[in-house]
Amino acid sequence: MFHAIHVFRELRTVTNYFVVSLSCADVSVAILAMPYWVFHSFLQIESDEGRYNFELGTMWIDVFCCSASIVNATLVSFDR
Numbered sequence: 001m002f003h004a005i006h007v008f009r010e011l012r013t014v015t016n017y018f019v020v021s022l023s024c025a026d027v028s029v030a031i032l033a034m035p036y037w038v039f040h041s042f043l044q045i046e047s048d049e050g051r052y053n054f055e056l057g058t059m060w061i062d063v064f065c066c067s068a069s070i071v072n073a074t075l076v077s078f079d080r
Contacts, residue, residue, distance in 0.1 A: 015079050022072035029069055033062040 005011045005020060 018076045025069040029065045033065045
């Protein structure tokens with residue numbers, strides 16, 4: 001989809017930019033935020049240092065990525 005919007009001028013609309021932004025936010029959730037949760041759920045970190053690193057990562061990465069996804073989904077729904 002990124003390539004299609006880049007190549008064809010007819011597809012360069014506000015709606016398509018919102019959809020591309022939403023897909024980027026969802027990919028960032030899948031690549032950045034989900035591995036923290038998978039790592040924590042499989043390994044069950046028990047040390048205080050490991051728990052602090054996990055909470056720090058989820059506090060910033062998860063909140064940022066998920067908030068970006070939610071805001072983009074809201075903008076797409078307002079645009080529709």
